[in-house]
Amino acid sequence: MSFSSCYIGRFRRTFAQIHSTIAGRLNRQISDCQKPVHRKCTWMNTQARLLSSRTQHSYRRKLVRNGEKKQLVICIEGNIASGKTTCLEHFSKTSDIEVMTEPVSKWRNVQGHNPLGLMYQDPSRWGLTLQTYVQLTMLDRHLSTITAPVRMMERSIYSAKYIFVENLYRSGKMPDVDFAVLSEWFEWIIRNIHIPVDLIVYLQTTPQICYERLKERCREEEKMIPMEYLEAVHQLYEDWLINKTSFKVPAPVLVIPADHDLPKMIRQYEENKEKILLGRNA
Numbered sequence: 171m172s173f174s175s176c177y178i179g180r181f182r183r184t185f186a187q188i189h190s191t192i193a194g195r196l197n198r199q200i201s202d203c204q205k206p207v208h209r210k211c212t213w214m215n216t217q218a219r220l221l222s223s224r225t226q227h228s229y230r231r232k233l234v235r236n237g238e239k240k241q242l243v244i245c246i247e248g249n250i251a252s253g254k255t256t257c258l259e260h261f262s263k264t265s266d267i268e269v270m271t272e273p274v275s276k277w278r279n280v281q282g283h284n285p286l287g288l289m290y291q292d293p294s295r296w297g298l299t300l301q302t303y304v305q306l307t308m309l310d311r312h313l314s315t316i317t318a319p320v321r322m323m324e325r326s327i328y329s330a331k332y333i334f335v336e337n338l339y340r341s342g343k344m345p346d347v348d349f350a351v352l353s354e355w356f357e358w359i360i361r362n363i364h365i366p367v368d369l370i371v372y373l374q375t376t377p378q379i380c381y382e383r384l385k386e387r388c389r390e391e392e393k394m395i396p397m398e399y400l401e402a403v404h405q406l407y408e409d410w411l412i413n414k415t416s417f418k419v420p421a422p423v424l425v426i427p428a429d430h431d432l433p434k435m436i437r438q439y440e441e442n443k444e445k446i447l448l449g450r451n452a
């Protein structure tokens with residue numbers, strides 16, 4: 171087999187895997203968000219109907235998650251090492267809440283490769299690779315079946331794009347063409363797939379505290395992260411969720427100050443539990 175046919179064969183297999191992952195998570199129905207339509211059709215038919223519906227009507231139809239019901243989806247957002255996983259651990263003890271951490275283990279090992287580590291070593295070369303995989307795995311998380319009345323998940327497909335892709339691009343570490351490809355992928359996803367988020371819980375920290383916690387956690391790939399990186403991520407989060415000057419915020423935001431020690435954080439989580447369970451920020 172020639173090098174090119176072997177390469178094309180591998181590309182086709184990878185594309186088929188990605189396609190079946192996403193398609194498998196989707197209900198093969200189309201929905202207009204206000205008026206759900208319950209028509210069964212194939213993935214290809216769905217695409218065809220989406221296209222035709224867009225040309226004929228002003229409202230937009232989106233693909234929906236398998237078995238989508240009225241469960242609440244809460245996304246926990248915050249800087250690296252702000253305490254998101256620790257927060258989820260706390261709420262995992264509550265009945266009726268399903269917690270879902272970020273798929274970091276996948277980002278550290280995809281078929282024996284470590285895109286997270288590669289990205290930190292050479293962001294210009296590997297930023298696109300990591301963020302493409304982050305986008306896929308986060309989409310997979312958003313579309314997976316919810317098994318409890320409330321789902322709390324760590325970060326979202328939105329922060330992957332609005333914080334991490336944006337940071338790579340703004341810092342000059344992502345070439346224009348990589349940013350354009352990722353942006354078109356992202357825009358297609360949010361235009362065509364319904365990704366419900368009911369509340370964003372923002373763990374608001376100072377970059378200095380995150381730096382200390384990052385050092386304490388000591389994840390191998392993150393050893394070279396400088397303070398400036400955490401400051402840039404912090405500013406992007408503040409502009410998105412507090413100042414609301416950068417990107418559209420997909421849900422109401424509940425801000426929890428998170429520089430405090432663990433006992434105080436747990437008290438704050440308990441104080442905010444009812445709001446979180448109701449998906450409210452006030």
Ligand SMILES: Nc1ncnc2c1ncn2[C@@H]1O[C@H](COP(=O)(O)OP(=O)(O)O)[C@@H](O)[C@H]1O
Nearest residue numbers: 250251252253254255256383387430431432435
């Ligand atoms: N309130 C806190 N005070 C001190 N250390 C904390 C606190 N919350 C978390 N940590 C520690 O900080 C590190 C990062 O926390 P983690 O929950 O993994 O953050 P994230 O998931 O946001 O990256 C971990 O070592 C964790 O034990």
Ligand SMILES: O=c1ccn([C@H]2C[C@H](O)[C@@H](COP(=O)(O)O)O2)c(=O)[nH]1
Nearest residue numbers: 249250251272274304329330334392
């Ligand atoms: O889109 C993303 C999301 C996360 N990362 C990096 C940042 C951290 O090194 C790890 C996991 O983040 P935590 O805040 O510790 O959960 O993944 C990224 O590069 N791009």
